[in-house]
Amino acid sequence: MPIVVSVKLVTPWNEPAEDIELEDGSSLADAILKFLELRKRKAHSELEKSLLEPEPDVLLKTSAVTVNKTMCDSKADLASVGIKQGDQIALVPPVLGG
Numbered sequence: 001m002p003i004v005v006s007v008k009l010v011t012p013w014n015e016p017a018e019d020i021e022l023e024d025g026s027s028l029a030d031a032i033l034k035f036l037e038l039r040k041r042k043a044h045s046e047l048e049k050s051l052l053e054p055e056p057d058v059l060l061k062t063s064a065v066t067v068n069k070t071m072c073d074s075k076a077d078l079a080s081v082g083i084k085q086g087d088q089i090a091l092v093p094p095v096l097g098g
Contacts, residue, residue: 003085007035010092017088028067028081031089064092 001024008017020034065072068088072081083089 003083005031005083005085005087005089007031007089007091009035009039010090017090022083026083027079028065028072028083028089029078031083031087032065032078032091035089035091062094066090066092 002021003024003026004019004021006017006019009015018035018038020031020038022031022034065078066089067081067083069090072078
């Protein structure tokens with residue numbers, strides 16, 4: 001039975017979260033990878049494409065991830081963290097400043 005979770009890529013533009021459908025028993029990593037795949041297909045601007053450009057594994061290792069506003073302890077846990085119907089996931093990519 002499929003579940004629906006909300007995933008948000010935190011950007012300076014404060015874009016809304018997107019609902020994605022996954023199979024019951026999917027992991028947090030599964031949800032993020034599916035979200036990134038969908039985002040790449042929808043990307044309109046070059047800047048947005050560049051945010052999504054890194055390989056998913058690199059982005060997952062360098063980004064902060066929260067589930068229901070709770071920070072995930074370690075990147076190694078993403079594949080083992082189960083998700084459930086209605087969970088809210090946020091992916092916060094690294095930023096560069098000057």
